[in-house]
Amino acid sequence: TNGMRDLKLVLMEHYGLDLTGWKLETATGISDDGKTIVGGGTNPNGQPEAWIARLTGTPSVIPSCFDFNQNSIQGWTIDQIYNTNTGAKKTPTMGFVLHTDQNQLAATANPLVIDGQSPQTEQYDIYLESPDLRPSSTWQNITGYSLDIKRTDASFCGDPPNTYFAQLQVRVIDTTDNSEHVFAETDGTNFVFHNMDTPNQQQHFVWKASFFSDPKYQIKKIRIRLTGPGEKRIECMDNRSWFIDNVCADTTSPPPPPESLKVVVPNGGEKWQVGTKHNITWTSQNLSNPIRIKYSTDGGAHYTTIVSSTSNDGSYTWTIPNTPSTTCLVRVSDATDGSPKDVSDAPFEIVASASLTLTAPNGGENWQVGSSHNITWTSQSFSDPVKLEYSTDGGTSYKTIVASTTNDGSYGWTIPNDPSTNCLVRISDAADGDPSDVSDAVFTISSGGNTPPGSKITVDVGNGIKVTFDQVTSSGETTLDVKTGGPPPPSGFKIMPSGLPVYYDINTTAGYSGNITICIPYSDAGMTPAEEAKLKLQVYENPPGQWKDITSSLDTQNNIICGTVTHLTLFAVMIGPAHFTFTSNTGESYSIVIDNATLDGNPLGNGDEIGVFTPAGLCVGASVWDGSTPLALTAWADDGQTSEVDGYKTGEKMSFRIWDASAGTNADYPATPTYSAGNGNFGDGAFAQLTLQA
CATH class of the missing domain: 2.60.120.260 (Galactose-binding domain-like)
Structure with a gap:
């Protein structure tokens, strides 16, 4: 009833014979009763061998x-x-x-x-x-x-x-x-x-x-x-x-196939912006119940419900909430009992909505016709080009400044001949106008400048800097250009703030006579009172190409330093030696590198000073210790063009003193040098290198 079948399989399956390893290649004979079969083949050892099968019992x-x-x-x-x-x-x-x-x-x-x-x-x-x-x-x-x-x-x-x-x-x-x-x-x-x-x-x-x-x-x-x-x-x-x-x-019925849910989107790496709409998608198997959807902004520690129950159709449109985070997850689950469920394989991001914020002009400025000013702004989640416009009627109408410019936070604007006290600037997406922002309050475009005629005229040029003229004879514009590069300070001085020197280039087109008082605010963060007392306001005179101390007042309560000049140029707030005084820029100089200095075995404190002296006791150079090494100190030679001795003479022996700023005015002490370059005399070699102990 089974048709033609393999003899070896019949012998093994129905008669229980162990033929493991045998190959039955031929069957050459069978007895009349069908109980005996003979033939030839290959035995389990791989050798040719005849075989005989005697079938007993009933086939299984x-x-x-x-x-x-x-x-x-x-x-x-x-x-x-x-x-x-x-x-x-x-x-x-x-x-x-x-x-x-x-x-x-x-x-x-x-x-x-x-x-x-x-x-x-x-x-x-x-x-x-x-x-x-x-x-x-x-x-x-x-x-x-x-x-x-x-x-x-x-x-x-x-x-x-x-x-x-x-x-x-x-x-x-x-x-x-x-x-x-x-x-x-x-x-x-x-x-x-x-x-x-x-x-x-x-x-x-x-x-x-x-x-x-x-x-x-x-x-x-x-x-x-x-x-x-x-x-x-x-x-x-x-x-x-x-x-x-x-x-x-x-033959019993198999268990029902397992129910499952799988989040497809978002599944890791997406960036979805607040307020936009996106589809949460998923797949399900053997489940038709409604679905609950939640999201997390802390990597799964807590979840907030998006929808408590929605059709299990594989998609739900979600308006992204204002919950920016880089560790967001979405979880889908059976709305009935929470199982099965699945979570995004990896975090996605919810990013803040695109925005532009105008920072200047933002109200109160007085910008003169023909002057140049930077329109500045910040942007969030937005990098496309922007359009800039201005209004002279409080925002009723706008005129284009530039139809499209790079969204880099700044645009130089030459103020047009369109005077008004009711001006605004508007910034917007150059493509469709959204997002956008407008000046918080009106500013002024003036034709006469910010410096009118009169006595004791004070002009706020920006950054809190005030310029006061004794007498302005004709109107004009007084401007400030803040720079981070300029002439180096005198030996022993540092331009503030430390680490990022700031130069104030102040100019005016107004006519004036008499003195001009410059008042500049400063930050005392990280300063000791002794250090703050050393602040100086200096002006760069060119010619002769050197700095000059013009300090007239130092208000340490309100952090304002003032000085008096007769003309406008480059200014800087500096910190310098307060104890050791010397004449600088006398002509030739000798460089001294101090690798380390101690006082009673302890490191010097910030604000301490090191002075170098001639055998006659004349201070010819000093520098303020700020904790960084090596410290550079310049010693100035005697100016041969003058009758007074105001510097060292080559070959004279050098001596050093250290001033302890924390101990008081007279607390300076002789210091013993140990040289690694130079022999202790002024002018020996290209420079001297040493350590000091006092």
């Missing part, structure tokens, strides 16, 4: 449950040994034997030896297969199968954990094209490997899957993959057995 019927209770392997076969990592087959020196033991199917190695030489262990796979199940209707249209399995362990060396596994497989025939396939148990995503580390513990496994009952598949063979360490060390040769029992077809 493929059972719905293989219980191996008749001391028969019931047609099961073994395929061994494969390297688990490479899949390469290896012929063992001594491998597994398939037999029955205590009414169980046993695969036994006694002992297991792969090659008996190489001193290492590798994972092996062996495969057990049932007889061909296609003739059995009880093994078709099933929902799965179950089995009992255990292993014994008699290794002398023991095995590391997670080395023994069992995997349930099945061979099927796709009847649509007669192709053969091997399926293995999965959890819906990954293959299932049952851990078998514990020896002598019987485990029961059930595998159910929808394809078992698919009518297009015909179940051919149950297949069991067994994985374990294969010893290559002779001293660890052991006895091992795998025991299989009760391999049974399962």
Whole structure:
């Protein structure tokens, strides 16, 4: 009734003969009663050999449950040994034997030896297969199968954990094209490997899957993959057995497929702007219930509801809230009980809405016709070109300054001949006008300048700097240009603020006579009172190309320093020596590098001073200690063009003193130099390099 079949399979499956390793190549005769068959083939050792099969008993019927209770392997076969990592087959020196033991199917190695030489262990796979199940209707249209399995362990060396596994497989025939396939148990995503580390513990496994009952598949063979360490060390040769029992077809209904949800968007890396609309998308399987959607801005520590219940249609349009964060996640879940659920695989960003903020002119400015000023602004989450306009009627109408310019925060504007006290500037996206911003209050475009005629005229030129003229004879514009570069300060002085020198270039087009008072605010952050007392306001005179102290007042309460000049040019606030005084710029000079200086064994404090002296006790140079090394100090030579001695003479011996700023006016002490360059005389070599102790 089964048609033409393979003789070897019939002998093994229906008569329980163990033909492992045999190739039955010919059948040359059969007795009249059909009980004896003879032929030729190749034995398990690979040698030609005649064979005779005597069939006794009744041919076995493929059972719905293989219980191996008749001391028969019931047609099961073994395929061994494969390297688990490479899949390469290896012929063992001594491998597994398939037999029955205590009414169980046993695969036994006694002992297991792969090659008996190489001193290492590798994972092996062996495969057990049932007889061909296609003739059995009880093994078709099933929902799965179950089995009992255990292993014994008699290794002398023991095995590391997670080395023994069992995997349930099945061979099927796709009847649509007669192709053969091997399926293995999965959890819906990954293959299932049952851990078998514990020896002598019987485990029961059930595998159910929808394809078992698919009518297009015909179940051919149950297949069991067994994985374990294969010893290559002779001293660890052991006895091992795998025991299989009760391999049974399962016809009970399979469990319903698992419900699942998967967030698709946002799933990591997106940047969504506040106020914009975006679709949250997801996929679902075996779930039709409504969905709850939440989001987190702290990486999942807390969640806020987006919608408590929405149709499970795979998409929801979300208006992004004003909660900027770089660690946002979206979570979707069953609105009924919260399971199943899924969260974005990685964080996405909610970024602030695009904005432009005008910072100048922003109200109160007086910009003279023809003068140049910078229109300034800041932008957030917006980098496109901008359009600049101005109004002279409080915003009723606007005129274009520039139709499109780079969004870099500044634009130089030459003030047009359009005087008004009701001016505004507007900035906007050059493409569509959104975002935009306007001056907070009106400013003035004036034709007469910011410096009108009169006595004691004070002009605020910006940055808190006030310029007061004794007498202005004709109107004009007084301007300020703040620079970070300019002539170096005198020896021993530093231009404030420290680390970022600021020069104030002040000019005017107004006519004036008499003195001009310049008042400049400063920051005393990080200064000691002693250091603050050393602040000087200096003007750069060119010619002769040198700085001059013009300080007239120092208000340490309000942090304002003032000075008096007769003309406008370059100004700077400087900090310099307050204790040691000397004449600078006398002509020739000698450079001194101080690597370190101590007072009573302690480092100098910021604001302390070091002075260099001639044998006659004349201070010819000084510098303020600011904690950074090395400290540069310039000693000035005597000016031969004058009758007074105001500097050193070459070859004179140098001496040094240190002033302790924290101890008071008279607290200066002689210091002993140790030279690493120079011999202690003025002018010896290119420079002197030394340390000081006082």
